Amino acid sequence: MPxxxxxxxxxxxxxxxxxxxxxxxxxxxxxxxxxxxxxGVQVALIQVVPDRPSDIVRALDRTEDGDLVFVxxxxxxxxxxxxxxxxxxxxxxPLAEDPAVRAQLEQRWKKRGLKTSSGADRQSQVPRGMxxxxxxxxxxxxxxxxxxxxxxxxxxxxxxELEGLLKPVVLMLHDMGALPQPSPTLLWxxxxxxxxxxxxxxxxxxxxxxxLDWSWWLTDWGVDIRLASRSTTAGPxxxxxxxxxxxxxxxxxxxxxxMESLPQVVQRLMLDRRRTLSVAESCTAGLIGGRLTDQPGSxxxxxxxxxxxADEIKKEQLGIPAAMLREKGxxxxxxxxxxxxxxxxxxxxxYAVAVSGISGPDGGTQAKPVGTTWVAVATPVAVxxxxxxxxxxxxxxxxxxxxxxxxSVRRVLEGGDDKSxxxxxxxxxxxx
Amino acid sequence: MPxxxxxxxxxxxxxxxxxxxxxxxxxxxxxxxxxxxxxGVQVALIQVVPDRPSDIVRALDRTEDGDLVFVxxxxxxxxxxxxxxxxxxxxxxPLAEDPAVRAQLEQRWKKRGLKTSSGADRQSQVPRGMxxxxxxxxxxxxxxxxxxxxxxxxxxxxxxELEGLLKPVVLMLHDMGALPQPSPTLLWxxxxxxxxxxxxxxxxxxxxxxxLDWSWWLTDWGVDIRLASRSTTAGPxxxxxxxxxxxxxxxxxxxxxxMESLPQVVQRLMLDRRRTLSVAESCTAGLIGGRLTDQPGSxxxxxxxxxxxADEIKKEQLGIPAAMLREKGxxxxxxxxxxxxxxxxxxxxxYAVAVSGISGPDGGTQAKPVGTTWVAVATPVAVxxxxxxxxxxxxxxxxxxxxxxxxSVRRVLEGGDDKSxxxxxxxxxxxx
Numbered sequence: 001m002p003x004x005x006x007x008x009x010x011x012x013x014x015x016x017x018x019x020x021x022x023x024x025x026x027x028x029x030x031x032x033x034x035x036x037x038x039x040g041v042q043v044a045l046i047q048v049v050p051d052r053p054s055d056i057v058r059a060l061d062r063t064e065d066g067d068l069v070f071v072x073x074x075x076x077x078x079x080x081x082x083x084x085x086x087x088x089x090x091x092x093x094p095l096a097e098d099p100a101v102r103a104q105l106e107q108r109w110k111k112r113g114l115k116t117s118s119g120a121d122r123q124s125q126v127p128r129g130m131x132x133x134x135x136x137x138x139x140x141x142x143x144x145x146x147x148x149x150x151x152x153x154x155x156x157x158x159x160x161e162l163e164g165l166l167k168p169v170v171l172m173l174h175d176m177g178a179l180p181q182p183s184p185t186l187l188w189x190x191x192x193x194x195x196x197x198x199x200x201x202x203x204x205x206x207x208x209x210x211x212l213d214w215s216w217w218l219t220d221w222g223v224d225i226r227l228a229s230r231s232t233t234a235g236p237x238x239x240x241x242x243x244x245x246x247x248x249x250x251x252x253x254x255x256x257x258x259m260e261s262l263p264q265v266v267q268r269l270m271l272d273r274r275r276t277l278s279v280a281e282s283c284t285a286g287l288i289g290g291r292l293t294d295q296p297g298s299x300x301x302x303x304x305x306x307x308x309x310a311d312e313i314k315k316e317q318l319g320i321p322a323a324m325l326r327e328k329g330x331x332x333x334x335x336x337x338x339x340x341x342x343x344x345x346x347x348x349x350x351y352a353v354a355v356s357g358i359s360g361p362d363g364g365t366q367a368k369p370v371g372t373t374w375v376a377v378a379t380p381v382a383v384x385x386x387x388x389x390x391x392x393x394x395x396x397x398x399x400x401x402x403x404x405x406x407x408s409v410r411r412v413l414e415g416g417d418d419k420s421x422x423x424x425x426x427x428x429x430x431x432x
Numbered sequence: 433m434p435x436x437x438x439x440x441x442x443x444x445x446x447x448x449x450x451x452x453x454x455x456x457x458x459x460x461x462x463x464x465x466x467x468x469x470x471x472g473v474q475v476a477l478i479q480v481v482p483d484r485p486s487d488i489v490r491a492l493d494r495t496e497d498g499d500l501v502f503v504x505x506x507x508x509x510x511x512x513x514x515x516x517x518x519x520x521x522x523x524x525x526p527l528a529e530d531p532a533v534r535a536q537l538e539q540r541w542k543k544r545g546l547k548t549s550s551g552a553d554r555q556s557q558v559p560r561g562m563x564x565x566x567x568x569x570x571x572x573x574x575x576x577x578x579x580x581x582x583x584x585x586x587x588x589x590x591x592x593e594l595e596g597l598l599k600p601v602v603l604m605l606h607d608m609g610a611l612p613q614p615s616p617t618l619l620w621x622x623x624x625x626x627x628x629x630x631x632x633x634x635x636x637x638x639x640x641x642x643x644l645d646w647s648w649w650l651t652d653w654g655v656d657i658r659l660a661s662r663s664t665t666a667g668p669x670x671x672x673x674x675x676x677x678x679x680x681x682x683x684x685x686x687x688x689x690x691m692e693s694l695p696q697v698v699q700r701l702m703l704d705r706r707r708t709l710s711v712a713e714s715c716t717a718g719l720i721g722g723r724l725t726d727q728p729g730s731x732x733x734x735x736x737x738x739x740x741x742a743d744e745i746k747k748e749q750l751g752i753p754a755a756m757l758r759e760k761g762x763x764x765x766x767x768x769x770x771x772x773x774x775x776x777x778x779x780x781x782x783y784a785v786a787v788s789g790i791s792g793p794d795g796g797t798q799a800k801p802v803g804t805t806w807v808a809v810a811t812p813v814a815v816x817x818x819x820x821x822x823x824x825x826x827x828x829x830x831x832x833x834x835x836x837x838x839x840s841v842r843r844v845l846e847g848g849d850d851k852s853x854x855x856x857x858x859x860x861x862x863x864x
Contacts, residue, residue: 020475022465023649025457029480033454043452044487048461048478055476062494160825217455279718279739285725286711286718289739293717296793296826304745306738307711307721313736313779347745361728394728 007042008068008179013059014048015073015083016157028072028155028162035166038185038228041068056086065149068178073157075140077123083154084125084143091147093127101132101141108139130154133172137164144172151178183213183228186243190253191222191262191407194427198223201249209242220291221255221262221403252423255410262406263294269413270301277409279305280318280343280354282330283373287402288355303349308339314356318342329368331356336374337383344378351412352378353405360394373401377408379417384408386422387430400428439474440500440611445491446480447505447515448589460504460587460594467598470660472612473500488518497581500610505589507572509555515586516557516575523579525559533564533573540571562586565604569596576604583610615645615660618675622685623654623694623839626859630655633681641674652723653687653694653835687842694838695724701845702733709841711737712750712775712786714762715805719834720787735781740771746788750774761800763788768806769815776810783844784810785837792826803829807837811849818854819862832860 012032018024029046036043047062049055051074063069074083088095102124123140126132130145130152138161143154153169155162173179190198195216202225206214209227217224227246229239247254255265270277279289286307293302308314311330315322319342320335328334339354357373364370371392376385388404390397411421422429444464450456461478468475479494481487483506495501506515520527534556555572558564562577562584570593575586585601587594605611622630627648634657638646641659649656659678661671679686687697702709711721718739725734738749743762746752751774752767760766771786789805796802803824808817820836822829843853854861 020465020478021647022462022469023647025459025462026478027457030454030457033452037454044482046452046458046478046480048480050476215453215455281718281721284722285730285734286713286721286737286739289713289718289741290716290722290830293741294827298717299741302717302741304739304741304749305718307718307736309721309725309731309734309736317736317779347749395726398722 007040009064009066010036010041010043010068010070011063012043012046013056013063013069013071014046014157015051015056015059015071016048017051017080019048019073020050027159028157031159031163031166032070032072032155035170036179038182038226039170040180040183040230051080051082053082053086053089056083057090060087060090060150063150068151068153068173070153070155072155072162075123075143075154075156076158077139081122084122084127087147087152087154088125088127091127091129091152093129093145093147095125095127097121097124098126098132099124101126104134104141105139131172133165133168135161135165137161142169144169144176146178151176183230184239185226185228186239187257187259188225188227188246188250188254189219189221189256189258189260189262190225190250191255191403191410192426192428193222193253195223197427198225198253202246205242205245205249209238212238212242220399221407222253225250252411252414255407261294262403262410263292263298266292266406266410266413267295267298267301269410271297273413275351275413276301276303276349278303278343278347278349278352279405280339280352281305281307282309282314282339282354282356283359284355284398284401284405285309287398288353288405291402292406303347305347305352306343314339318346331358331368331372331374333374333376333385333387336376337378337385340376340378340385341383350380351409353409354378355401355405357388357390357397357401359397359401371397373397373404375401375405375408377412377421379412381417384412384420384422386420386426388428389430390428404428439472441496441498442468442473442475442500442502443495444475444478445488445495445501445503446478446589447483447488447491447503448480449483449512451480451505452482459591460589463591463595463598464502464504464587467602468611470614470617470658471602472615472662483512483514485514485518485521488515489522492519492522492582495582500583500585500605502585502587504587504594507555507575507586507588508590509571513554516554516559519575519579519584519586520557520559523559523561523584525561525577525579527557527559529553529556530558530564531556533558536566536573537571563604565597565600567593567597569593574601576601576608578610583608615662616671617658617660618671619689619691620657620659620678620682620686621651621653621688621690621692621694622657622682623687623835623842624858624860625654625685627655629859630657630685634678637674637677637681641670644670644674652831653839654685657682684843684846687839693726694835694842695726695730698724698838698842698845699727699730699733701842703729705845707783707845708733708735708781710735710775710779710781710784711837712771712784713737713739714741714746714771714786714788715791716787716830716833716837717741719830720785720837723834724838735779737779737784738775746771750778763790763800763804763806765806765808765817765819768808769810769817772808772810772817773815782812783841785841786810787833787837789820789822789829789833791829791833805829805833805836807833807840809840809844809853811844813849816844816852816854818852818858820860821862822860836860 014026130143132141213228314320344352360370371390562575564573645660740746776784792802803822
């Protein structure tokens with residue numbers, strides 16, 4: 001853990017019986033961490049406690065004067081929701097109704113045609129010294145204020161509600177001087193690079209810019225690299241210099257320099273060029289189409305595809321010759337490329353991506369072990385393919401295949417319809 | 433939280449810098465909870481702390497004599513992995529090399545053609561008073577033993593490794609008398625029932641069997657209900673009586689009475705009957721095919737399908753007449769049923785399921801608001817369909833659609849090819 005004597009200590013408390021019974025994992029603490037990361041603060045402790053006053057009080061007592069404390073959960077309107085009252089009691093900050101909050105809640109229920117619930121009474125109560133922050137998604141406002149020396153932030157436990165409140169809460173904490181301005185952070189979102197390979201690739205730069213804060217995050221699409229300058233030891237010049245070098249060394253492993261998903265990048269490139277895409281999936285059975293359409297607007301470029309899980313379907317729907325399947329096999333360059341070109345013609349799109357592989361645990365052979373997967377991309381002028389050897393179990397192999405397929409389309413869009421989207425040193429790829 | 437004076441208090445400590453930087457959410461604590469749930473224990477506190485000796489010690493000091501304490505993380509071989517040493521120091525239980533562990537580790541590295549790493553020295557060290565439990569997935573053994581009045585369990589932080597160790601660790605804790613035998617627990621896995629509706633449906637039984645432990649878990653497929661008898665206040669007779677009543681009241685909402693997924697149930701039914709299935713997906717764009725093939729063996733029943741995301745594809749690949757699309761629209765009974773029968777014939781399977789809907793956020797109208805979705809199932813003798821009104825955002829609407837589609841197939845397989853899989857009171861369904 002990086003030393004940061006100047007950092008404000010942050011403690012997070014997640015309240016909820018369901019978090020201690022195995023029903024629900026606490027994901028809110030991670031959301032909070034991500035919202036405040038890069039602001040010069042250290043999360044020192046996360047506690048997960050039941051919906052019981054004594055447990056919540058004990059957790060509060062484990063915080064210290066000067067801490068920034070986030071408490072999630074227990075702001076709802078059921079009898080189990082106690083956080084507001086417990087905090088008011090612990091801080092000896094009496095609850096009083098906030099008329100503005102009350103009015104908002106009544107407005108909200110009116111709009112939805114609901115009668116004002118008795119929960120509204122409790123949800124419009126605010127401990128003295130705290131300010132409410134309007135909840136854009138649900139009803140309970142967040143509450144922020146300095147009580148007993150801690151800067152307390154009370155948030156609802158429902159993840160979408162908490163997520164919707166983090167931005168305004170962080171702004172309020174800035175205004176109150178309780179959270180430093182974020183240090184400049186740079187982001188590189190990479191795909192198709194195994195974490196270990198990426199670490200090796202960046203080792204030299206990391207050593208020469210060791211005064212910068214480096215962090216790695218695994219994502220659905222690959223690995224994110226974040227770089228921040230710790231204001232006490234590095235200037236913006238270092239960050240800019242490191243950025244130049246990292247851009248060069250990472251090259252096209254990078255699908256984005258900002259917080260957008262890989263499908264969003266593909267969608268943007270497709271829509272900008274008014275191009276269309278279809279998929280021919282064997283082992284992934286639809287997972288690629290499903291992820292390509294995560295975001296609204298995907299109907300602007302994605303038309304559909306063929307799920308050719310059984311070899312018969314490869315023949316009947318994609319025109320793969322029986323002889324090819326017999327001689328080369330379903331998992332081969334020839335079949336994958338024929339699937340891609342067949343799909344492109346059949347569905348009638350500018351591009352098509354096809355996958356055919358052995359996810360496991362069965363089906364592997366000496367020549368084609370589990371994890372062997374062909375990805376092919378057909379463009380208006382060519383068809384390219386590459387063999388991967390994914391190293392994992394069925395579930396992970398399929399997810400890696402989805403990421404590889406979508407990223408290969410991205411690379412073709414960026415590199416040109418006539419250029420192979422693969423290079424000799426791509427992770428998991430066998431030499432062409 | 434249910435009162436359980438007889439319960440052994442459990443505290444969980446998750447160690448790892450990455451858990452406090454937003455990089456990784458702590459999922460290990462939930463795994464541990466699930467492994468020990470139903471054993472008559474209460475998880476009283478979860479703490480997430482950095483890889484720093486002082487923080488780990490503080491977390492241990494927050495446990496008490498008599499506690500069962502699980503510590504995950506920090507057993508690896510990097511310099512950040514300190515748990516073993518810190519615990520030995522805190523407990524004043526000197527580390528000594530365990531020759532059996534040493535031999536196992538060397539064997540493991542030999543098999544993989546790796547040189548024994550220096551990490552092996554540390555990983556074969558065991559604090560006095562603790563026993564090692566062989567790690568079936570990774571290298572570091574789990575360590576179990578009573579130190580300073582706590583029953584301590586040290587586990588690796590890598591989720592797959594922790595998962596592989598939980599079963600043997602729980603068995604060892606039983607043998608040591610540190611964990612009671614699991615109380616009998618019964619499970620009902622339901623789909624297509626909104627949580628609130630389910631709670632209402634079970635309210636009467638719950639009231640009359642309030643001495644049993646009731647818990648609800650949201651899953652990818654719907655809602656699980658678990659029922660356990662707390663050995664101190666209820667006998668097995670109560671559990672059996674409650675089971676009879678719950679079976680009756682839940683009826684076909686239940687897709688399983690044991691820990692198998694909905695796709696696994698469909699696969700079992702399909703393979704038993706030697707039937708085949710295909711999918712015609714519009715709004716879900718492949719998510720259904722992707723989930724149906726989660727488990728190995730799915731090629732035994734799943735053949736493939738058509739992703740008809742664009743209306744043109746519905747026409748060209750599924751034979752939907754242009755007039756139907758024009759007059760009824762893509763999201764209609766007629767189109768969904770035609771998609772299902774068209775797919776069944778085209779792919780050549782016994783059954784086909786089709787979905788066509790408006791996931792959102794755009795595309796809704798007064799007559800067909802966001803969330804309006806038709807699901808149709810074609811069987812050898814009939815085609816059935818139902819309109820849903822899913823209440824959520826794009827992502828959740830699509831996931832609800834996937835669950836509804838797969839569960840509708842399950843219901844047809846169980847109910848008969850000539851009977852509609854829907855009833856008047858299904859959640860989210862409009863009356864037929």
